[in-house]
Amino acid sequence: xxxxxxxxxxxxxxxxxxxxxxxxxxxxxxxxxxxxxxxxxxxxxxxxxxxxxxxxxxxxxxxxxxxxxxxxxxxxxxxxxxxxxxxxxxxxxxxxxxxxxxxxxxxxxxxxxxxxxxxxxxxxxxxxxxxxxxxxxxxxxxxxxxxxxxxxxxxxxxxxxxxxxxxxxxxxxxxxxxxxxxxxxxxxxxxxxxxxxxxxxxxxxxxxxxxx
Ligand SMILES: C[S@@+](CC[C@H](N)C(=O)[O-])C[C@H]1O[C@@H](n2cnc3c(N)ncnc32)[C@H](O)[C@@H]1O
Numbered sequence: 001x002x003x004x005x006x007x008x009x010x011x012x013x014x015x016x017x018x019x020x021x022x023x024x025x026x027x028x029x030x031x032x033x034x035x036x037x038x039x040x041x042x043x044x045x046x047x048x049x050x051x052x053x054x055x056x057x058x059x060x061x062x063x064x065x066x067x068x069x070x071x072x073x074x075x076x077x078x079x080x081x082x083x084x085x086x087x088x089x090x091x092x093x094x095x096x097x098x099x100x101x102x103x104x105x106x107x108x109x110x111x112x113x114x115x116x117x118x119x120x121x122x123x124x125x126x127x128x129x130x131x132x133x134x135x136x137x138x139x140x141x142x143x144x145x146x147x148x149x150x151x152x153x154x155x156x157x158x159x160x161x162x163x164x165x166x167x168x169x170x171x172x173x174x175x176x177x178x179x180x181x182x183x184x185x186x187x188x189x190x191x192x193x194x195x196x197x198x199x200x201x202x203x204x205x206x207x208x209x210x211x212x
Contacts, residue, residue, distance in 0.1 A: 003064055003102065010065040016196040017121045017163065018045070022052035025184055025207040026120065029148050033116065033209060040114040040142065042103050042134075043122035046072035053118060054095040060111055061098040069100045104133065108141050117147040121194075123174075124152050124163040131166065135174045139212065147178075147210040152193065154200040163193055171208060178212035 009015065026049050036057045044050060044061035046068045053059045063069055069091045073080040078093040088101035088110070099110055117138060126134055138145065151166045159165075172180050186205040192198045193205075 006064055010067040015045075017125075017194050019048055019194050022048050023120055023150065025150050025186065025205065026052060026118065026148070028184065029207070030183070030209065033146060033148055035116075037115045038113040039116040039118055040111045041118050042138065043119075043125060044068075044098065045121075046075065047120065049118065049120055050096055051076060057095070057116075058113065059096045060114055061096070062103045062106060062110075063098055063100055064102060066100055069098045072098065104137055106137070106141055108143075111141050114142060115144065115146060117142065117145050119147060120150040121163060123149060124161070124166050127161065127164065131164075131170075131174060139177070145210075145212055147208075148183075149208040149210055151206045151208065153204045153206065154198065154202060158200045159198060168206070171210075175210050175212070178210050181209045183207040183209055 034056060038058040038060060039053050041047070041050060041053065041059060041061040044063050045065075046063075050059055050061060050072065066089070069089070072078075073091060073093055078096070080091045080093040083090045083092075087105055088099045091098045091100060099106065123131055123134060138147070149171070151171060152163050153167045154165045156165050168182065184207045188198075188203040188205055189200070191203070193203070
């Protein structure tokens with residue numbers, strides 16, 4: 001997706017992906033993944049998952065929108081410091097640091113402390129050609145990583161993304177260099193995705209642990 005699309009979503013407060021509380025598939029992640037080591041959250045928005053993760057470990061997020069970064073801290077009554085760093089602005093409070101800027105322009109030094117990655121609505125936010133670039137960038141940023149990935153599956157012809165359907169075959173292909181394990185599946189048929197309703201024949205949310 002083009003950056004303008006996302007910036008416009010934030011400007012118009014069209015946040016259909018926004019959760020009200022931490023994601024159940026994050027809460028039920030394997031206990032050895034939910035540890036105290038710093039975690040990177042690409043395309044993090046103002047997700048409540050950031051707060052959940054920060055209860056256990058330092059969190060480093062990446063987010064394009066200034067509105068998202070500012071709202072995250074103010075809505076959670078956190079007093080953030082703001083520092084400009086080249087193409088990025090770094091917001092930081094307590095255990096949470098958000099790099100505001102383009103994820104694809106990040107350098108490994110910005111996530112140097114992280115060994116884990118949490119992806120909810122990041123990979124599935126991107127159209128197919130960008131998903132390969134996204135995985136390549138994750139790999140470039142973190143030569144070793146333990147990724148908890150939440151994905152979504154529905155019949156492709158029945159709805160346009162985002163969120164896009166990213167089925168098991170694509171995940172195993174994209175992460176062919178890594179150890180890929182399916183953890184859990186949630187049937188969301190007839191329910192929807194966060195604030196959005198879906199009229200698809202089926203809708204399944206999956207969680208994956210991917211290590212490289
Ligand atoms: C579907 S939302 C998901 C947000 C968050 N992960 C959540 O679960 O609430 C995708 C987010 O990615 C951000 N984004 C899109 N392209 C980006 C980029 N190139 N760099 C950083 N953030 C980006 C958007 O602004 C948006 O907040």
